[in-house]
Amino acid sequence: MNQADLAVSFQTDGVAVVTGAAQGIGQAAAVALAQQGADVACVDRDADRCAETVALVEGLGRKALAIGCDVSSRAEVDAAAERIVAELGPITYLATCAGVLTENVTAEDVKDEDLDTLWSVNVKGSFNWAIAASRSMIPAGRGSIVLISSQAGLVSLPSQAGYSMSKGAVATMARSLAIDWAKHGLTVNALCPTFIWTPMAAPMLEIPEVHAAAIRRIPLGRVGQPRDIGGVVAFLCSPAASLITGVVLPVDGGWTAGEPELPL
Numbered sequence: 137m138n139q140a141d142l143a144v145s146f147q148t149d150g151v152a153v154v155t156g157a158a159q160g161i162g163q164a165a166a167v168a169l170a171q172q173g174a175d176v177a178c179v180d181r182d183a184d185r186c187a188e189t190v191a192l193v194e195g196l197g198r199k200a201l202a203i204g205c206d207v208s209s210r211a212e213v214d215a216a217a218e219r220i221v222a223e224l225g226p227i228t229y230l231a232t233c234a235g236v237l238t239e240n241v242t243a244e245d246v247k248d249e250d251l252d253t254l255w256s257v258n259v260k261g262s263f264n265w266a267i268a269a270s271r272s273m274i275p276a277g278r279g280s281i282v283l284i285s286s287q288a289g290l291v292s293l294p295s296q297a298g299y300s301m302s303k304g305a306v307a308t309m310a311r312s313l314a315i316d317w318a319k320h321g322l323t324v325n326a327l328c329p330t331f332i333w334t335p336m337a338a339p340m341l342e343i344p345e346v347h348a349a350a351i352r353r354i355p356l357g358r359v360g361q362p363r364d365i366g367g368v369v370a371f372l373c374s375p376a377a378s379l380i381t382g383v384v385l386p387v388d389g390g391w392t393a394g395e396p397e398l399p400l
């Protein structure tokens with residue numbers, strides 16, 4: 137063995153698309169990918185809301201592009217992808233962090249329109265971007281896609297049936313795309329974060345009883361910060377993770393590993 141045979145790289149040189157990049161997990165993914173060498177297209181509903189993320193990426197010496205796009209619209213996604221390829225180059229990495237959580241209600245009260253919203257944004261939005269990115273990745277014979285599912289796609293919380301079903305579909309999507317696209321050299325994985333301090337989760341975590349109950353359930357004793365997910369996104373896009381595909385990976389401080397409180 138020589139050094140070259142054993143060398144590993146955590147670099148993400150190339151063009152990354154991050155959806156939901158204006159805040160929270162998407163912002164952290166954009167910064168982590170830029171730190172490791174990627175130029176980043178920052179996609180969110182409204183391009184202006186991506187200004188802070190664009191400044192953070194540019195501050196790391198990488199190119200950034202703010203793109204306004206509703207991920208649930210195939211036409212908007214396709215147009216956005218074309219613009220990204222024209223302005224930054226072919227897409228090498230995709231992190232689908234755009235997502236929504238509708239009202240927490242027990243299953244019998246889930247509204248039909250909320251189910252449609254969850255499916256359109258969380259499931260179709262991720263799929264639309266995976267298809268658009270694959271148009272760059274398949275001809276290049278290279279690319280990494282990280283879909284943000286949720287711990288809710290693995291274990292359920294009360295009053296989140298609609299959200300959990302949508303996140304289960306995202307986890308399934310990662311396996312399906314991984315199998316279809318392995319022959320083209322692409323990796324596709326899903327991350328399942330536990331509670332992460334972001335604008336989406338803050339209204340729940342700011343309820344002291346909810347925060348305390350979450351901490352009790354997490355063996356590592358804390359909820360996550362956006363960088364806890366950003367770092368894993370960048371790792372899964374890097375050459376160091378090139379043999380990982382079709383994985384549905386909890387990033388949950390041990391929540392899904394088991395029950396920490398049983399007094400045995």
Ligand SMILES: NC(=O)c1ccc[n+]([C@@H]2O[C@H](COP(=O)([O-])OP(=O)(O)OC[C@H]3O[C@@H](n4cnc5c(N)ncnc54)[C@H](O)[C@@H]3O)[C@@H](O)[C@H]2O)c1
Binds near residue numbers: 287337
């Ligand atoms: N925060 C958590 O505790 C947590 C846990 C597990 C999974 N997740 C998932 O991680 C992802 C990111 O969550 P977050 O906590 O950063 O949420 P967030 O609400 O803070 O950020 C989500 C971003 O997605 C954007 N977005 C929503 N719908 C969109 C659409 N149709 N088109 C384009 N952009 C859209 C929003 O504008 C927002 O900027 C989501 O899929 C969420 O379900 C979050």
